[in-house]
Each structure stands twice: as structure tokens, then as C-alpha cells.
Amino acid sequence: MITYPQGFRASGVTAGLKASGKPDMALVVNDGPDHVAAGVFTTNRVVAWPVTWSRQAVADGRLAAVVLNSGNANVATPGGMAITEATARAVAAALSCEPRDVGVCSTGVIGTMLTADPLVAGVEMAVPLLSSEGSSAAAEAIMTTDTRKKEATFEAGFRIGGMAKGAGMIAPGMATMLCVITTDAVIDADEANEALAAATSHTFNRIDVDGCMSTNDTVLLLASGASGIAPDPAVFREGLTAVCADLARQMIADAEGASHDILITVTNSATEAGALAVARAVAQSNLFKCAVFGNDPNWGRIISAAGTVPEAVAPFDPADLAVIINGVAVAEHGVDTGRRDEVDMAANREVTVEIQLGSGNESAHIWTNDLTYDYVTENSAYTT
Amino acid sequence: MITYPQGFRASGVTAGLKASGKPDMALVVNDGPDHVAAGVFTTNRVVAWPVTWSRQAVADGRLAAVVLNSGNANVATPGGMAITEATARAVAAALSCEPRDVGVCSTGVIGTMLTADPLVAGVEMAVPLLSSEGSSAAAEAIMTTDTRKKEATFEAGFRIGGMAKGAGMIAPGMATMLCVITTDAVIDADEANEALAAATSHTFNRIDVDGCMSTNDTVLLLASGASGIAPDPAVFREGLTAVCADLARQMIADAEGASHDILITVTNSATEAGALAVARAVAQSNLFKCAVFGNDPNWGRIISAAGTVPEAVAPFDPADLAVIINGVAVAEHGVDTGRRDEVDMAANREVTVEIQLGSGNESAHIWTNDLTYDYVTENSAYTT
Numbered sequence: 001m002i003t004y005p006q007g008f009r010a011s012g013v014t015a016g017l018k019a020s021g022k023p024d025m026a027l028v029v030n031d032g033p034d035h036v037a038a039g040v041f042t043t044n045r046v047v048a049w050p051v052t053w054s055r056q057a058v059a060d061g062r063l064a065a066v067v068l069n070s071g072n073a074n075v076a077t078p079g080g081m082a083i084t085e086a087t088a089r090a091v092a093a094a095l096s097c098e099p100r101d102v103g104v105c106s107t108g109v110i111g112t113m114l115t116a117d118p119l120v121a122g123v124e125m126a127v128p129l130l131s132s133e134g135s136s137a138a139a140e141a142i143m144t145t146d147t148r149k150k151e152a153t154f155e156a157g158f159r160i161g162g163m164a165k166g167a168g169m170i171a172p173g174m175a176t177m178l179c180v181i182t183t184d185a186v187i188d189a190d191e192a193n194e195a196l197a198a199a200t201s202h203t204f205n206r207i208d209v210d211g212c213m214s215t216n217d218t219v220l221l222l223a224s225g226a227s228g229i230a231p232d233p234a235v236f237r238e239g240l241t242a243v244c245a246d247l248a249r250q251m252i253a254d255a256e257g258a259s260h261d262i263l264i265t266v267t268n269s270a271t272e273a274g275a276l277a278v279a280r281a282v283a284q285s286n287l288f289k290c291a292v293f294g295n296d297p298n299w300g301r302i303i304s305a306a307g308t309v310p311e312a313v314a315p316f317d318p319a320d321l322a323v324i325i326n327g328v329a330v331a332e333h334g335v336d337t338g339r340r341d342e343v344d345m346a347a348n349r350e351v352t353v354e355i356q357l358g359s360g361n362e363s364a365h366i367w368t369n370d371l372t373y374d375y376v377t378e379n380s381a382y383t384t
Numbered sequence: 385m386i387t388y389p390q391g392f393r394a395s396g397v398t399a400g401l402k403a404s405g406k407p408d409m410a411l412v413v414n415d416g417p418d419h420v421a422a423g424v425f426t427t428n429r430v431v432a433w434p435v436t437w438s439r440q441a442v443a444d445g446r447l448a449a450v451v452l453n454s455g456n457a458n459v460a461t462p463g464g465m466a467i468t469e470a471t472a473r474a475v476a477a478a479l480s481c482e483p484r485d486v487g488v489c490s491t492g493v494i495g496t497m498l499t500a501d502p503l504v505a506g507v508e509m510a511v512p513l514l515s516s517e518g519s520s521a522a523a524e525a526i527m528t529t530d531t532r533k534k535e536a537t538f539e540a541g542f543r544i545g546g547m548a549k550g551a552g553m554i555a556p557g558m559a560t561m562l563c564v565i566t567t568d569a570v571i572d573a574d575e576a577n578e579a580l581a582a583a584t585s586h587t588f589n590r591i592d593v594d595g596c597m598s599t600n601d602t603v604l605l606l607a608s609g610a611s612g613i614a615p616d617p618a619v620f621r622e623g624l625t626a627v628c629a630d631l632a633r634q635m636i637a638d639a640e641g642a643s644h645d646i647l648i649t650v651t652n653s654a655t656e657a658g659a660l661a662v663a664r665a666v667a668q669s670n671l672f673k674c675a676v677f678g679n680d681p682n683w684g685r686i687i688s689a690a691g692t693v694p695e696a697v698a699p700f701d702p703a704d705l706a707v708i709i710n711g712v713a714v715a716e717h718g719v720d721t722g723r724r725d726e727v728d729m730a731a732n733r734e735v736t737v738e739i740q741l742g743s744g745n746e747s748a749h750i751w752t753n754d755l756t757y758d759y760v761t762e763n764s765a766y767t768t
Contacts, residue, residue, distance in 0.1 A: 046691025046702045075684060078719045110684025113720060215688045286670065286755075287763050294764030300459060300494025304599045307430025318430045335462045336497060371670075373757050379671050380678030 001151045003135040004161035005184035007031050007224025011129035012137030015122025017071030017108070024071040025122035026138035028180050029095060029130055030064055034225030037063035038192035039103070040200045042217035048073050049080035050104040053088065054218060057100050061189025066103040066180055066220055067091050067123060068142050070165070072114045074106040075215045086116035090123040105178045105218045107144055107165060139163040142178055145256055145378060152246035154239035158185035158229040164247040177204065177251060179219040181243060184227035185236055195237045196221045203244035206276075207252055207367045208283045219244075252367045253349075257374030260292050262351045263367055270360035274314030278355060279366040281305045289371035292351055297343035299323045299330045306355060320358030326351060385537045387519040388545035389568035391415050391608025395513035396521030399506025401455030401492065408455040409506035410522035412564050413479060413514055414448055418609030421447035422576035423487070424584045426601035432457050433464035434488040437472065438602060441484050445573025450487040450564055450604055451475050451507060452526050454549070456498045458490040459599045470500035474507040489562045489602045491528055491549060523547040526562055529640050529762060536630035538623035542569035542613040548631040561588065561635060563603040565627060568611035569620055579621045580605045587628035590660075591636055591751045592667045603628075636751045637733075641758030644676050646735045647751055654744035658698030662739060663750040665689045673755035676735055681727035683707045683714045690739060704742030710735060 003010050008030055015025040030037075039058040041051050057063060067087055074080045088102040095102075129137075139149035142165040154160040166177030187195070200219055221240070231239075252261045264282050269275035282288055285305040291298035302323050306316075319334040328343045330336070345351055351370075369375075387394050392414055399409040414421075423442040425435050441447060451471055458464045472486040479486075513521075523533035526549040538544040550561030571579070584603055605624070615623075636645045648666050653659035666672055669689040675682035686707055690698075703718040712727045714720070729735055735754075753759075 044688060044691040045693070045695060046687045046705075073684070076687060076715060076719050080719075110682075110688060112684075113722065215684075215691060286759075290760050290763030293760065296764065298494075300457070300599075303430045303460060304428060304494060307428040307599060309429070311429060321430075331460060335460050335464075338497065371760060371763075373760055375670075376674050376677065376755060376757055376760060379674035380680065 001135045001153045001161040002028055002138060002163050002180055002182045003132045004153045005159040005182045005224065005226070007184050007226030008182045009130040009132050010134035010138040011126045011131060012134065012141030013122055013125040013129060015069065015118045015125070017069055017118055023137065023141035024069055025126055026068045026141040027091065027123065027126040027130060028066045028138060030222045030224050032224055034186065034223055035062050035064050035101065036187060036189050036192050036223040037061060038189065038196045038221045040196055040219045042214055044215050046075070046215050048075040048106055048216040049077070049084045050074055050106045051216060051218060052081065053084045054103045054105065057103050058220065061192070062101060063103050063220065063222055064097040064101040065091050065095055066105065066222065068105040068178055069119060069122065070142050070144050071108040072106060072112060073108045073110045073216050074114055075110040077114045080114065083114055083116040083119065087119040087123060090120045094123065094127040103220050107142065107178050107216050110215060135161065135163065147254055150247050150250040152243045154243050156231065156235055156239055158183060158227040158231050160239050160243050162243045162247050164251065166251045177217055179247060181219070181221045181240065183223045184225065185223060186225040186228065186230040187223050187236060191233060192221050192223055195240050198237055199241040199244045203241060203248040206365060207248050208280060248367070252369060255369040256378045257372045258369035259349070259372050260351050260370040261349055261367065262292055262353060262369060263365060264353045265363060265365040266355045266357060267363040268356045268358050268360060269362045270315050272362045272364050275362055275364035277309045277313045278306050278357065279364055281309050282353070282355065283366045283368035286371055289368070292345065293370040293372045295345040297325045297330055297340050297345060299325060302353065302355060303331065314357065316357035316359040322356040324354040385519050385535045385545035386412055386522060386547050386564055386566045387516045388537045389543040389566045389608065389610070391568050391610030392566045393514040393516050394518035394522040395510045395515060396518065396525030397506055397509040397513060399453065399502045399509065401453055401502055407521065407525035408453055409510055410452045410525040411475065411507065411510040411514060412450045412522060412566070414606045414608050416608055418570065418607055419446050419448050419485065420571060420573050420576050420607040421445060422573065422580045422605045424580055424603045426598055428599050430599050432459040432490055432600040433461070433468045434458055434490045435600060435602060436465065437468045438487045438489065441487050442604065445576070446485060447487050447604065447606055448481040448485040449475050449479055450489065450606065452489040452562055453503060453506065454526050454528050455492040456490060456496060457492045457494045457600050458498055459494040461498045464498065467498055467500045467503065471503040471507060474504045478507065478511040487604050491526065491562050491600055494599060519545065519547065531638055534631050534634040536627045538627050540615065540619055540623055542567060542611040542615050544623050544627050546627045546631050548635065550635045561601055563631060565603070565605045565624065567607045568609065569607060570609040570612065570614040571607050571620060575617060576605050576607055579624050582621055583625040583628045587625060587632045590749060591632050592664060632751070636753060639753040640762045641756045642753035643733070643756050644735050644754040645733055645751065646676055646737060646753060647749060648737045649747060649749040650739045650741060651747040652740045652742050652744060653746045654699050656746045656748050659746055659748035661693045661697045662690050662741065663748055665693050666737070666739065667750045667752035670755055676729065677754040677756045679729040681709045681714055681724050681729060683709060686737060686739060687715065698741065700741035700743040706740040708738040
């Protein structure tokens with residue numbers, strides 16, 4: 001709901017990048033009065049040209065618009081930077097702003113050829129359709145293997161709205177995701193940056209569908225100041241985090257081929273970082289994820305994944321480990337409790353796993369999904 | 385072929401640990417005159433009781449026998465250490481040796497209950513069947529999801545023989561594998577240790593089926609000295625490495641549910657460690673592995689996996705990357721060559737991927753497999 005805050009217009013159109021003929025370009029415009037912006041990007045060293053462009057564009061804390069396309073990720077494409085720049089220039093010309101005030105995001109297949117023509121033509125279609133009712137069309141146009149659009153809102157006098165896409169290649173650093181968040185709060189660029197970094201680290205950075213870090217991940221925050229309200233920074237962060245958490249949870253619920261959403265919580269850890277490392281190790285175990293698909297509370301695969309984390313990262317004694325699946329303690333003091341058969345995993349999509357390390361009071365969680373036939377299907381036939 | 389060298393007898397029996405009723409216990413005895421031994425074990429912090437036992441047993445460089453069971457991994461089992469010790473004591477009593485000269489290895493399901501009774505009864509069955517023709521029965525008895533037994537030999541005056549099992553949970557440190565290697569060469573314990581460490585680091589540690597490090601991985605080398613030949617250390621290492629490489633390749637060829645064996649070679653790297661890190665990152669990408677299952681030369685997933693390796697580990701410029709799949713250069717200088725359609729992946733089980741980093745002269749390889757429906761099937765229904 002990126003047009004939920006005051007001062008924003010959006011549209012979504014079909015530029016012809018998707019073979020399916022579905023909408024594939026979204027435009028989001030900040031009509032001000034402020035044009036404050038912040039961004040968070042993939043930590044992958046191989047990045048899409050639009051990531052390189054948008055990092056530079058947002059570096060001065062200012063954006064007037066964001067253009068997003070699905071259907072082609074514009075990674076490793078010959079001439080890809082010129083294509084990105086042409087897209088930004090087309091937006092800038094139509095909106096009478098500077099090209100460097102236009103963020104560009106792309107998602108879709110990596111490494112297939114692309115020209116600027118459909119992107120520029122798409123911009124020309126999208127500009128006249130810009131509207132304060134356009135959030136839904138924009139959210140739809142950025143979908144790839146997503147089966148539904150992902151939107152969220154927050155209100156506390158001022159408003160925050162967000163849209164996101166992401167269903168696969170969702171991993172450690174951040175998801176293969178594009179996300180645009182808008183707000184009509186009055187905030188400065190430093191505050192926007194700090195709030196966005198804090199919010200993403202506890203939301204988008206805590207989901208892991210398949211351990212595969214993307215080349216295109218981008219989260220952009222645009223602030224129009226149109227509400228005239230300068231919120232308490234803590235309230236703003238809380239709202240921003242709630243919107244990001246909502247969108248992240250929607251991504252897990254729509255993850256490629258998944259039949260279960262899995263919340264892995266690691267507790268009684270000496271440090272939060274250690275808890276997070278153990279949670280990530282479990283979330284990235286294909287054997288564990290296959291077991292969940294089979295509704296099998298195979299906790300041996302949980303502790304064997306936990307045991308791959310170096311002691312320096314997460315100090316714990318394997319003899320102290322406890323594992324609780326959907327509320328049933330299947331292992332205590334490092335050994336089997338014989339209660340495996342009490343665990344019912346088939347009843348609900350959501351599965352909870354708690355791992356108690358017995359070495360402190362810190363905790364962390366990761367959301368992930370099971371590994372299914374449908375995941376293999378989607379990812380073995382994606383480009384062919 | 386663990387009875388290929390002089391001085392060894394072996395047997396395989398059905399102790400009743402496997403629900404299928406198939407053979408599940410192997411015994412290997414070194415009749416000397418030497419009883420030199422060396423071992424390499426999983427680096428997982430959560431380990432099976434037999435790993436704890438065998439680490440201690442082999443610490444003095446001496447073993448007289450190894451007993452191996454499939455059907456239960458003896459991990460996180462209440463009383464598991466006493467069960468392991470009872471098994472070793474049963475072997476020691478029958479062979480008139482010390483319990484601490486008996487190595488114990490277990491493989492199978494993690495975290496299900498176990499008692500000593502079937503293991504002790506199995507030893508009593510296995511001892512009278514010990515024979516210099518027993519290698520095949522032993523190799524069969526250690527299989528779990530393996531579809532065929534894995535044996536290898538080497539000869540250069542002295543002899544080396546080996547058997548291994550392993551088809552899933554095969555990953556970074558070492559495979560979920562048990563391996564016993566025998567030799568009639570005259571070598572001392574230090575030489576045995578050094579040769580085994582060198583051989584495993586370039587063979588078993590270079591295969592990665594599913595990124596999941598086991599709790600039970602064990603490789604034991606037993607030397608009888610029965611040939612009377614004290615080989616040149618370089619020749620011995622070469623032979624040992626050849627046997628390990630042969631067994632490792634057999635494990636990849638029999639990996640759970642796989643339809644392709646994938647050799648990932650990273651070349652033109654500043655360091656071997658950097659090349660290895662990039663090869664491992666690609667080998668652990670589920671998206672890449674699904675693409676190979678779909679016979680799709682989706683090299684974008686290769687470079688995006690390569691890009692997750694920190695620059696400090698593998699210095700390279702993404703703009704220099706080249707990717708060659710089955711001999712076809714699909715990317716050069718970091719961009720698409722447009723030759724994707726020339727790649728034929730359907731014709732052979734073996735697929736080769738070369739990634740040129742353009743930053744030096746070092747290289748490394750990893751063997752892995754594709755991610756298939758059958759992998760998901762085997763691992764979603766394994767304990768139920």
C-alpha cells in the first residue's frame with residue numbers, strides 16, 4: 001500500500017518483459033514536499049546494474065521516484081548499465097527531475113539479454129497512469145514467481161505503506177526481494193537510514209527460503225513529509241519494523257513451492273549472534289527441510305545442523321541441547337525423550353522449532369520453509 | 385576390497401538393526417604383524433558416541449579391529465556410550481585384544497533408541513564368519529541409502545584396499561560416510577596419520593552432496609605390515625589418495641536421488657582456498673542444483689553463488705568472471721556470451737562447470753550432485 005501515506009502516486013503496466021504478458025513495470029513517485037530516501041541492498045559481490053545505479057542514486061539521501069521491472073534481473077547483461085541509466089532518464093524527463101533522483105530496481109531471470117526499448121516504452125506508459133490509487137497495480141507488476149502481491153500499512157498519525165516481491169533465492173543477507181516503503185512522516189535522511197537498517201536487520205534479514213543470496217535485493221524507503229508530523233524516532237522505527245515484518249512474513253507464506261512455514265527460535269544462548277548462527281544453520285539444512293515436508297519431526301537433523309556452528313560463534317555443550325517441535329520436547333539434555341510420536345506437523349502450515357542451547361539468556365529467530373517437490377519443479381524449469 | 389591387502393579378514397552379518405532385515409554389521413580384523421592405525425573424523429560438534437569412542441581408541445596409533453553397524457547412528461541415544469563400549473568389549477573378548485584397540489562406527493537414523501543386545505549378538509555372529517574373502521559382505525553390511533557397495537584397490541608391491549558407504553548428508557567437512565582402508569604396507573603411525581589427512585583433504589573433503597555435515601563421519605586406516613614392504617612415503621600417499629578418490633567418486637555416483645554428477649572447477653584464482661570457497665558456494669546453491677536437474681545451463685545462479693563469497697576469502701572482480709559449462713563458454717568478462725543454447729546437459733550424467741576468476745593461477749574442485757524430486761522423496765520419508 002505504497003499510496004497509503006500522503007504524497008505518493010503509483011502505477012503498474014505491461015512493458016512486455018515477461019513472456020507471460022503479465023504486468024512487469026511499476027512506477028512510484030514521491031510528490032513531496034520532502035524527497036528524503038534511504039536504501040538497503042544485497043551484500044552479494046555480483047550485483048545487478050540497477051543495484052549499482054540505485055546505491056549511487058540514494059547516497060545523497062534523496063529520491064523523487066522509483067521504477068521497478070520484473071521479467072529480467074539485468075545482471076551480467078552486456079550494456080546493462082546504459083539500459084538502467086536510459087530507464088532512469090526516461091522517468092526523470094517525464095517527471096522533470098534529475099536522473100540521479102530516480103531509483104531503479106529489476107528482478108527476474110539473471111543473464112539473459114535485454115535492451116532499453118521496452119523499459120523506456122514502459123515508463124512512457126506508466127507515467128500517465130500514476131495515481132494515488134495505484135499501489136495495487138504497482139505491487140502486482142513487480143511479482144515474479146510470487147503467487148500474490150505483498151502489501152502492508154502502519155498508522156500513528158503519520159502513515160507508512162509498503163510493497164514487496166520475493167518468493168525464491170531468499171537468503172542470508174537479505175531476500176531476493178524488491179521492497180518499496182513510503183511514509184508521509186517528516187524525517188531526515190540520517191533518521192531514515194538508521195531506521196531502515198534497524199528494521200531490515202530484524203525482519204528481511206531473518207528470513208531464509210533457500211540459502212541463496214540474490215544479486216538484486218533492494219529495499220528503498222521514501223519519505224514525503226506530507227503529513228507534517230515529525231514522529232518520535234522510536235515510534236517511527238516501531239512502525240517501520242512492523243511493516244517490514246509483515247512483508248517478510250508474507251514472503252515466507254508465499255515461498256516457492258513451500259508447504260510449511262517454519263519458525264526456528266534459538267534460546268538460552270550466550271549471545272544473540274550465536275543464537276542467530278544456529279538458527280541459520282538449521283534453516284539451511286536441506287535434510288531438515290525435507291523432513292518437515294514429510295511431516296517428520298526428525299530432530300536428529302536439527303542437532304546435527306546446530307553442531308556445524310563453530311564453538312567460537314555459539315558456545316554450547318551438545319549434552320545440554322533441548323529441542324521442542326510444535327510444543328513437544330523431543331530432546332532434552334542432548335538425548336532423545338522418546339516423545340517424537342506426539343508431534344503433529346501435518347495439521348498446520350506453520351511449524352515451530354525451539355532449540356535451547358543451555359548457555360545463556362539471548363535468543364534469535366529465523367523464518368524458513370520446507371523443501372518440496374514444487375520447489376524443485378519451479379527451480380528446475382524457471383528459465384527454460 | 386578391505387581383504388585385498390595381506391593380513392586382513394572381514395565379515396558382514398544381519399544383526400537386526402535395519403527394519404528391512406538386510407545385513408547391518410561388518411567386522412574388519414587386522415591380523416598383523418603390525419596394528420598401526422590412523423583416523424579422520426567429522427568436525428561436527430554434535431557427534432555420535434562411536435566417534436567419541438573411536439577418536440580415543442585410535443589416539444595411540446593402534447587398532448586391531450573395527451566393527452561397523454548400519455541401521456542406527458547412535459547419536460543422542462540415552463546410554464549410547466555404554467552401548468558402544470559393550471560392542472567394543474564383545475569384539476575384544478572374541479579376538480583376545482583390548483577393547484581400546486577396537487574402533488566402532490555407526491551409521492543410520494539419528495536419535496532413535498538403541499540397546500546393546502543386537503550389537504553384541506551381531507558381533508558373536510560376525511566373528512566365526514571372518515574370512516580373507518569377506519570384503520564384499522562387509523561392504524554390503526554398512527550400506528544405508530546406498531544402492532551399491534563401494535570398494536577400491538591399489539597395488540604397487542604393497543597393497544591398499546578400501547570400502548565406504550555414504551549417499552546423503554554428505555558435506556563440507558567430510559561426507560556422511562564411513563570408510564575403512566586397509567594396507568599391508570609397513571608404515572608407522574605418524575606416516576599413517578599424515579598420509580590419511582592429506583588424502584582425505586583432497587578427496588572426501590571435496591565432495592558435497594547436500595551441504596549437510598554428518599555427526600558420524602569416520603575414515604579409519606589400518607596397516608598390517610604383512611607385505612614386508614616399507615614403501616616410499618610419496619608412493620604410499622599417492623596410492624592412498626587414489627583409493628580415497630575412487631571411493632569418493634563412487635559416493636557421488638550413488639548420491640541420494642541424484643540424476644547428475646557435477647564437477648565444479650574454479651581456476652585462475654589468487655589462492656587455492658579462494659577457489660575452493662567459490663566451488664563450495666556454487667555446490668551448495670539449491671537454485672543451481674535444481675537448474676542442473678532441469679538440464680538448464682542457468683549460469684546466472686553460478687555467478688550469484690560465487691558472489692556470496694567474501695572478497696577477503698576469494699579476491700576477484702565480477703567483471704572478469706568466465707563460466708564454461710560442458711565446454712561451452714556461456715559467460716566471459718562477467719557478461720553473457722549468448723551461447724547458452726549450445727550447452728547439452730541431458731546427454732550425460734556428468735556435468736562439468738568451470739569458473740575462471742581471472743585473479744591468479746590456483747585452482748580447486750568440488751564434486752556435487754543435482755537437487756531432484758528423488759532427493760526430496762528419500763529425505764522426507766527417511767524415518768517415517
